Amino acid sequence: MTTTAASLDVETIRKDFPILSRLVHGDKPLVYLDNAATSQKPRQVLDAIVDYYEKHNANVHRGIHTLAEEATALYEGARDKVAEFIGAPSRDEVIFTKNSSEAMNLIARVLGEAGPGYRIGPGDEIVITEMEHHSNIVPWHMLAERTGATVKWFQITDDGRLDLSTLDSVITERTKIVSMVHVSNLLGTINPVEKVVKRAREVGALVLVDASQSAPHMPLDVAALGADFVAFTGHKMLGPTGIGVLWGRLPLLQELPPFLGGGEMIEVVTMERSTFAQPPHKFEAGTPPIAEAVGLGAAVDYLTAVGMDRIAAHEHELTTYVLDALSAVDGVRIIGPATAEDRVAEVSFTYAGIHPHDVGQVLDEQGIAVRVGHHCARPAVVRYGIPATTRASFYLYNTTAEADALVKGLAQVKKVFG
Missing domain, CATH: 3.40.640.10 (Type I PLP-dependent aspartate aminotransferase-like (Major domain))
Known part of the structure; x- marks a missing residue:
């Protein structure tokens, strides 16, 4: 597939990825934010x-x-x-x-x-x-x-x-x-x-x-x-x-x-x-x-065909949006650079008083897939004095609406464990 606009046509791109249209836990649309662990595959690859x-x-x-x-x-x-x-x-x-x-x-x-x-x-x-x-x-x-x-x-x-x-x-x-x-x-x-x-x-x-x-x-x-x-x-x-x-x-x-x-x-x-x-x-x-x-x-x-420059630009915008959105959530501590400068859209964070595994479980119940743990980078996690983090990682097919879903999901986490 080829896109021609200056910015990515993300909705068109998403149609190439069959898994992004599935539902989980019965009726929850999949919000896949675990791309740092593995990405999804377009139909062209399959x-x-x-x-x-x-x-x-x-x-x-x-x-x-x-x-x-x-x-x-x-x-x-x-x-x-x-x-x-x-x-x-x-x-x-x-x-x-x-x-x-x-x-x-x-x-x-x-x-x-x-x-x-x-x-x-x-x-x-x-x-x-x-x-x-x-x-x-x-x-x-x-x-x-x-x-x-x-x-x-x-x-x-x-x-x-x-x-x-x-x-x-x-x-x-x-x-x-x-x-x-x-x-x-x-x-x-x-x-x-x-x-x-x-x-x-x-x-x-x-x-x-x-x-x-x-x-x-x-x-x-x-x-x-x-x-x-x-x-x-x-x-x-x-x-x-x-x-x-x-x-x-x-x-x-x-x-x-x-x-x-x-x-x-x-x-x-x-x-x-x-x-x-x-x-x-x-x-x-x-x-x-x-x-x-x-x-x-x-x-x-x-x-x-999509263009790596355009993918990087799309993700830079997502990085800024996600960092701003998560920074506004009371109790969230971002682990890593606080701005999008020299940074990609992989955001690890802690949620005050709530273990990352609990955060990940409640988010999953809402259809939101994130990664929890030390992400095979234990020395860095230890350096920040924490046992683990929740990590939301974005890619070319992710949207600001999915970042909003993450923030909304964290509100539900707070209700359950707050």
């Missing part, structure tokens, strides 16, 4: 997956029959679409994984096994931030335990921004990699990646960016971003589950060792030794997520 299975299903790359050639073309075509979507200089820099967690684990694993130039070992330092998702914390803890390296981090300010006043002391000559989130899944903060990249370059450190919450919501140009690796996942950007992307600079991917061994990632195998294929296939052992890649390609087509 149709692409069904079409693949009905007409083209086969394994990829080595077959010479018609179905194998068609499946390969669809799979590699999806790689081309993703490469163009993120501004990758080469399609060979796009590696399909099962999600962003696997993408970041891949880099953490191979850096512990790399050659002398990139290997992380005793005395080396790994830098992360206090606002990371667990998938960008745990792999580095595991690497540090295996290798004797040290994990350091940037702290968060009271208003939900990265504290970069310690930039020069956190990133030092000992730093081998900085791995940081582009947009916080808890706070909604858009981080100044370019400042961190500049400092990392001064000391010769690599940079990995977790773009799981930015790729769906704003234009992403990996070349302009300046990082060495970028990870994101398909299911948060209208695609299916089970497919993620790792982008890496081609010379680095060529030099780093494989992640997993098996079929497809090899060059030659003898009984004595194995040699490995060039990227991206070196990092895609075994049968890949073919149907999922096809679905992701269709999602990229959809987002491109």
Whole structure:
């Protein structure tokens, strides 16, 4: 579908998403505000997956029959679409994984096994931030335990921004990699990646960016971003589950060792030794997520047709509206930046005297789907001295009317628990 007006025709967009028309709890219209966890899928993506299975299903790359050639073309075509979507200089820099967690684990694993130039070992330092998702914390803890390296981090300010006043002391000559989130899944903060990249370059450190919450919501140009690796996942950007992307600079991917061994990632195998294929296939052992890649390609087509600039503008307006609406609710404390500047429409909050799980349950009874808990970002939640939050996260198909429904729902929460 294509829209032509300056602003999004959200009502037309919503018609592409079958699930948005369903009722829950009998007669309650679904208000889906859990997009930071996973997005809904347009019919165009669902149709692409069904079409693949009905007409083209086969394994990829080595077959010479018609179905194998068609499946390969669809799979590699999806790689081309993703490469163009993120501004990758080469399609060979796009590696399909099962999600962003696997993408970041891949880099953490191979850096512990790399050659002398990139290997992380005793005395080396790994830098992360206090606002990371667990998938960008745990792999580095595991690497540090295996290798004797040290994990350091940037702290968060009271208003939900990265504290970069310690930039020069956190990133030092000992730093081998900085791995940081582009947009916080808890706070909604858009981080100044370019400042961190500049400092990392001064000391010769690599940079990995977790773009799981930015790729769906704003234009992403990996070349302009300046990082060495970028990870994101398909299911948060209208695609299916089970497919993620790792982008890496081609010379680095060529030099780093494989992640997993098996079929497809090899060059030659003898009984004595194995040699490995060039990227991206070196990092895609075994049968890949073919149907999922096809679905992701269709999602990229959809987002491109709508326009990422326009999606970002729509969500910026929603962010301002939601922050203002929630700030007016007595007892609500927003966790994260209080304004829409350098922020996306993912708003975590507490409600005085009411546990987030109770908030989420009463909202669900009204058809409003939000996420409760620490959102796999426990260190950030602990930093704010709270056990958990309620998070309402918006996307291109959400409206100000749904933000109003959230506020109205909170009034009902107050009635029940106030």
